[in-house]
Each structure stands twice: as C-alpha cells, then as structure tokens.
Amino acid sequence: MTNGRLHETLGAPMPRSLHVDEFNHDEDAVGYDLDVQNEADPVRAGYEELLTWMAGESHVTEESTVLELGSGTGNLTARLRPAREIVCVDVSKAMMRIAQHKLGARNDVRWVESDLLEFFDEPGTMLDVVVSSYAIHHLTAPERATLLAHLAVRMNPGGSVIVGDLMFESLSARREILLRYGQTGRKELVEGIEEEFFWDLETDLAVLRELGFEVDVRRFSELSWGLSGRSP
Ligand SMILES: C[S@@+](CC[C@H](N)C(=O)[O-])C[C@H]1O[C@@H](n2cnc3c(N)ncnc32)[C@H](O)[C@@H]1O
Numbered sequence: 001m002t003n004g005r006l007h008e009t010l011g012a013p014m015p016r017s018l019h020v021d022e023f024n025h026d027e028d029a030v031g032y033d034l035d036v037q038n039e040a041d042p043v044r045a046g047y048e049e050l051l052t053w054m055a056g057e058s059h060v061t062e063e064s065t066v067l068e069l070g071s072g073t074g075n076l077t078a079r080l081r082p083a084r085e086i087v088c089v090d091v092s093k094a095m096m097r098i099a100q101h102k103l104g105a106r107n108d109v110r111w112v113e114s115d116l117l118e119f120f121d122e123p124g125t126m127l128d129v130v131v132s133s134y135a136i137h138h139l140t141a142p143e144r145a146t147l148l149a150h151l152a153v154r155m156n157p158g159g160s161v162i163v164g165d166l167m168f169e170s171l172s173a174r175r176e177i178l179l180r181y182g183q184t185g186r187k188e189l190v191e192g193i194e195e196e197f198f199w200d201l202e203t204d205l206a207v208l209r210e211l212g213f214e215v216d217v218r219r220f221s222e223l224s225w226g227l228s229g230r231s232p
Helices: 001-006 025-035 047-058 093-102 141-154 173-181 187-194 199-211
Strands: 066-071 085-090 107-111 127-131 153-166 214-219 223-231
Touching: 001 107, 001 173, 025 093, 047 127, 047 153, 047 223, 085 093, 093 107, 127 141, 141 153, 141 199, 153 173, 173 187, 199 214
Parallel strands: 066 085, 066 127, 085 107, 127 153
Antiparallel strands: 153 223, 214 223
C-alpha cells in the first residue's frame, strides 16, 4: 500500500477486525500468566525479556499520554512507569479483569473494552507513547497497515511506538521455519501459527517507514521481535 493509500483508509468508518471473536482471550484468561512462562514453547520464548525491554524503550514519564493495544492481563502495563494516563484497550473482559486486579493500585490507568480497530473510530487525544505486546498479530496484514496509519496521525512529534510481537524476518524465513517445525514433529505448532497473522518484517517495516517512522529492530527469540519506532 502506498502512503497515499494508507492515508485514504483514515476517513472511512472502522469496522471491527475480521477475527476479533476468534482471538478474544476470554477462554484463555485463567491459565494465561502461567502459559507465557513456558520458554520451551517457541511462541512464548523471549516473552519476559521482550516485555522488560519494551518498558525501558518506551521512556514513559509522568507527562506521557500512553496507549496500550491488546493489554491482556496487564503484564506489560505493570512494567510501565507512572504516566499522565495509560489507556489500555482489549476486547477480553476476562483478561481485563485480571489486569485490573494486578494494577488496582495504579490511578493512571484507564480501561477500554474494545476491538483494536474500532477504537480508532472515535477521535482521541494525541499520544506520546504507544505500546503493544503479542496482540497485533491477531489482525490481518491489511488491518495491521490500517492500524499503523491511524497511529501515525495520532502521535505527537517524536512520539514512540514500541511493539513486541511474533514475526518472521521475510517470507522465505517463514517458509524455512515452518518447514523445520513440521519436519521435527511440531504439526500443531505449525497449524497454530498458520491460523494467526505473524508480522512479515520486510512488509511491515516498509509500511512503518512509509508512514514516516524511524524504526529499530531487535530479536528476542526465533519468533519474538521488538520494534522501536519514533514518529517524525
Ligand atoms: C496474546 S494476548 C497478549 C496480551 C498481553 N499484551 C501480553 O503481552 O501478555 C493478546 C490479547 O489481545 C486481545 N485481542 C486479540 N484480538 C483483539 C482485537 N481485535 N481487539 C482487541 N483486543 C484483541 C486478546 O483478548 C488478548 O488479551
């Protein structure tokens, strides 16, 4: 999508994302925090280290207006320094209830139960920091580009977009990794990955750069990557 076409999507009403009901984590909420500790699972490997890096990289201060997309049980939120406001968006009531319990003492957090795309239907305040861990891969690639275009117009100059998520470096890396998992008897893992929309770094970095972000990339495991973007 060209820059012009990315921006054309901004005027249109935002539909709910296509797979939101499928990826609402209500059913997974109870076991989630235990599950993410399983470093032997390629989808979970690097989780703790990535979230800690993201919190540092976000440079949140008491003056910051922060948006967290897909905040889940609040594991990243809990690592963020106090802010003017942290708006946490997630579609799952059950995940949010756990997060609210963990973060009950924080009065800088506001909870919004919404689909990630629909959230941008309403005009909102300008943002200094956007963070999102392991959530945006639940959007299709075109939905992801639309979401990033919305972020670009909501960022204050010099604002940060810090993403940690499941990604492949390129389509050929994706083929090689999935083939290897399949050949080593991890058929269920391959099927699980194929049902989701892991970032394709080559394409998604091009989108971010077209939108004017300067982006640094860091790898935390075979599948977990961190992006640190700075808006113009
Ligand atoms: C894998 S969890 C990640 C949670 C948390 N950020 C973390 O790092 O542990 C993905 C979260 O995104 C939420 N989610 C998935 N698709 C969504 C959508 N379209 N809109 C809003 N939330 C969504 C799920 O309910 C879930 O809480």
